[in-house]
Amino acid sequence: DAGITQSPRHKVTETGTPVTLRCHQTENHRYMYWYRQDPGHGLRLIHYSYGVKDTDKGEVSDGYSVSRSKTEDFLLTLESATSSQTSVYFCATSGYRLAGEVVTGDEQYFGPGTRLTVT
C-alpha cells in the first residue's frame, strides 16, 4: 500500500468557518485526488492534481479549493463550511503505467479518510 496519511482524522466545525484538510504521501506518486463519500452517492471527485501546482476540478468542486506546492502534500480547503459539506473525505494517489499497448492510469491508493461534521 502507498503511504498516505490524512489529517485531521475527525473534525467538527461551525457553519461559515474555513477548514483545511491535509493529505500526505510518501510514494512519490504524480497524481493526487480528493473525494467525498456520502450515503447513496458513492465516491465523488472534488479536485485532483496531476503535478506540483497543476490541479483541476472534479465533479463536485463548488465550495472547495486545493493546493499542491510539493509532490507529497495536497491540501483541500473549504472556504466557508456549510452543513451540506458534512461528509467523509478521502485522499487518493496514483502513478502511471503501461498495460500492454494501452497507456492507462494505475490503481488509486486511498488514505484512511477524514470525517468532517459541519454544525
Added chain:
Amino acid sequence: GQNIDQPTEMTATEGAIVQINCTYQTSGFNGLFWYQQHAGEAPTFLSYNVLDGLEEKGRFSSFLSRSKGYSYLLLKELQMKDSASYLCAVTEYGNKLVFGAGTILRVKS
C-alpha cells in the same frame, strides 16, 4: 454523461459464489476497477480490467465486456470477512475515476 449502475445490496451464504454486476455508460473508457470497502475504512484495490475477458486473482475474478459496457466481480468460497461494499469505477480519460454507488454484500453463515 456518465452513469455507472450496480445493485444496492446483495446477500449470500458463506462458502457460496456471488456475482456483482456493473454496467456503465461513460464518455470515454480507459479501464475498469473494482474496490472493496469495509465499513468505516478506506477502499482497497481488488482488480483492474482494460481488455475484454476474465482476470482471475485468487478467490476473486473480474470480467469485462467493453462492447456491452458491462463488468462483473465474482467472489468464490465466500467468507464472513467478505462482507463489505464493492465499488465499480471507470477511468474515463487520464487518471480520473468515476465510481458507482457501490454494492453492499452481506455474507451470512
